[in-house]
Amino acid sequence: MTTTTTATRPVGSPAASTDAGRGVTFPRLLRSEQIKLWSVRSTPWVLGITALVIVGITALFSAVATSNTDPGPDAHTVGVQVLGPATQMAQLALAVIGVLTITGEYSTGMIRSSLTAAPRRTPVIWSKLVVLFLTVLVTAAVAVAVAIGIQALIVNGRGFSLDFGDAEVQRLLVGTVLYLATIGAFAFALGALLRHSAAALATVLGLLVVVENLFFIPWKPLSYIHPFLPSTAGLKLTYSDADIASLNDQMRGPDFTAWQGYGILVAWVVVLLACALWRLKKRDA
């Protein structure tokens, strides 16, 4: 590409000197999405609330769960299991940010600016997903680390202290962080497919909260589907081996291990994302 530049030109020339390096690349799209994510107010708010919820609720439950029980056989994981209620709450906040990251572009018309800058279209979605996933992952990791630190202060001396060398404890810690980031991606994929904030939020929260409860209706066919729900399946990664075993005993349908359950949640994300990308590629923006 040749660019002719004259000194008098009022538009100037941004980078006549760096001309060779111009053009859309994936790292540049990541940088753009990072600017986009952090330049709307909802991002620091939602991530801040998420972190607070994880730390606060974990501290609360640590105090309660270990105050009047004796250390039993499950004691080595109780310290991590207290993350459970916090995870349930935090996922709702992360679902909101996952959805809004993409539907906010559709509702404001920003998507047309984004697609004009990157007319191949699909890289816009990929770069958004990567930035969102990593941001949520880091936030959740920091929050869980702080929560576990506080929890250690509370429960130390009560016989619940954590052994970080234990494989199950490691899986529970990593699993909680991974589950939260993946729920963000799940909400994002639904938002990308539905393109409408209210519709996508209702669907995500419906799937995570409302539908899960419907499955307690004792009707046989329902119980076969239950293990395949995104939250039911994915949350297994945050349950102790003993809990998963007793859960599998109670539920009909296939028995999934922790990582199989997480795989089902990932499959939800992949399928939804594939539909969203297909729609983006085919349809008018």
Added chain:
Amino acid sequence: MIEAQALTKRYGDKTAVDGITFTVQPGKVTGFLGPNGAGKSTTMRMIMGLDRPTRGSVTVNGRPYEKFRSPLTEVGALLEAKAVHTGRSARNHLRALAATHGIPDKRVDEVIEMTGLQQVAKRRVGGFSLGMGQRLGIAVALLGDPRTLILDEPVNGLDPEGVLWVRNLVKYLASEGRTIFLSSHLMSEMALTADHLIVIGRGRIITDGPVDQVIAQATTTTVRVRSPHAARIAELVAGPGVTVASPEPGLLELHGIESPAVGEAAAREGLVLHELTPVRGSLEEAYMSLTSEAVEYHSSTVPGTHLDGPAAATAEEATR
């Protein structure tokens, strides 16, 4: 250069753009003129790869828009003001778009200054006025210093200073050899800005040519004569092909005759003339007569505001 070949866009059974073929040449300002719903915006969205053509193709500098490795430095577009996240500041909006091409923040500040947005650049776009949103849209279009500029209704909502600025800017950019494609329904603005016109109505091209030629084709020249001997002059010039109208006493409007002939006829008889003016048709008249049958959305008739258009259009609608 923008080239459209048999470009067609259908939404369901409604044809928005109906097989249009045109070329927008570099080095001049090409106006894209048409009533609401004529297909201007749809055409521009297809150029920018946002809408997929049902049939046909459109290329910029020989390539479809989505094939550019560096689209913002090839084509800058203002398609609709406020294709902007309302929660983001103007500067961050520009920074996010610039980042996709590795355009430095220095250039972002340049376009902010150029479009007069310094005072509001850090404010959230949601609170912007129409004119400010428009300026931001133009800033986005200029961001990559593109060779081709596509502006949909750029002066919409701008103050007079802004209108003048846009007019001078596009003329300057065209003089540098860039391709400028500008849509508007403001005929007066087009008459001042554009060198070449493409007039579209109901998804089809009605006319395509230099501004002067479009006006000359679509309007007839009127000769206005003011004289105390108006009645006598009317008799003198009467003849085949000449029509005479007299909107008020002492004033004649003649069609089908040139002003020198009128002046000479009066001189031979020794008649006094107070005024003898050839009145060239305006772009507005040309536009009205060209698009009268292609108007999609009719306003209710207000007496005296248009030529023969609405009657013809109504008749056509009745036959549908």
